[in-house]
Amino acid sequence: MSTMRLRKAARIILVGAPGVGKGTQTERMLKRFPQLDSISSGDLLRDNVRQKTPLGMQADSIMKTGGLVPDSMILRLIRNALTTRGWLIPKEGVQPFTVNTLSTSFTPPTSPDEFLTVPPLHAQATSDLEFDFSDAPEASFILDGFPRTTSQALQLASLIPINMVIHIHTPTSIILDRICNRWIHPKSGRVYNTTFNAPKVEGKDDMTGEELIQRDDDKPEVWQARLKSFEENSAPLLNHYEERGVLWRVEGNSSDEITPKIFEEFGKRFGA
Structure with missing residues (x-):
């Protein structure tokens, strides 16, 4: 596969139902456009938990008590990743929180509710988190796992503007x-x-002849519910980005059908 250079920073989100092939498209885009990077909120969280950063320790404590990691923590992980790469530059006078900010004062919580007192994303400066961001081609990324809601999208917008949202659609059937x-x-x-x-023989493994099984989470009723939930939950997010003029929808029955369409549109918008 030939590669293509970018002329400016692409800040991308892929939105699509489970099973639509977002991971496949991300992998192919990274190969096609070498200046593009992938930033996964889940990977950032797992890395910080493993490295026992103060923020990772907080998140781990929340998850162990059955709580959900708050948006402010995920935003802080993303912000730290972007500033570390030099793609976000705090303006003069802004002292941003990092994954190590709470290192001298962290005490594991007894319940997730205790984290309601953690400084929110906007609490650090009256200027509402003023950052400069790089528009260099090398500052291009696909953000995976965040945002999933309009509220999260608004918080992300206060950090850095997303300039293309790709809605990948494959028919439910x-x-x-x-x-x-x-x-x-x-x-x-x-x-x-x-x-x-x-299989050569229905219900049997080709090599051993042993019985095949269907996983519970692959059963039709489970997937019908997952797809319905995605449609309901993603609609406000897609509307949000459509109103801001950055949403682009692509349709196809397979990843191989969808990939060239993404390459063409992405190349038009960002290619050198």
């Missing part, structure tokens, strides 16, 4: 056909699909 016809040989992990990669 195609996703269900792709996922719900998947059968697995549990001992080896071999995967079959009755639509395009069926």
Whole structure:
């Protein structure tokens, strides 16, 4: 695959239902556009927990008590990743919180509610977090895992502007056909699909003849519920970005059909 240079920073979010292939498209975009990087909020969280940074220790304590990591913490992880790379530059007089800010005062909480007193994202400066951001091609990224709601999108916008949101759409029937016809040989992990990669003998592993199983989370009723939940929850977020003129929708029945469309549009907007 030939690569393409960028002429300016691309700050991208991919939105799509479970099973639509967001990971595949991200991987292909990173290969096609080498200046593009991937920033995963989940990976940042796991890295900080593993490295036992003060912020990671806080997040770990919350999760161990069954709580959800608050948006302010995720934003702080993203902000730290961007400033570390030099893509966000605090303006004069702004002292940003980092993953190490609370190192001298951190005490593990007894309940998630205790973190309501953690300084919110906007509490550090009356200027509402004034940052300069790099528009250099090397400051291009795909943000994975955040935002998922309009509220999160507004918080992110106060940090750095997203300039393209790609809504990947594949018909529900195609996703269900792709996922719900998947059968697995549990001992080896071999995967079959009755639509395009069926076993030689129905319900049997090709190599051992042993029974194939369908995982509970691959069953049609589970995926119907997941897809319905995504449609309901993503609609406000998509409307938010459409109102701001950065939403672009792409449709296709497979990743191979969708990829060239993304490459073409992305190249028009950001290619050198």
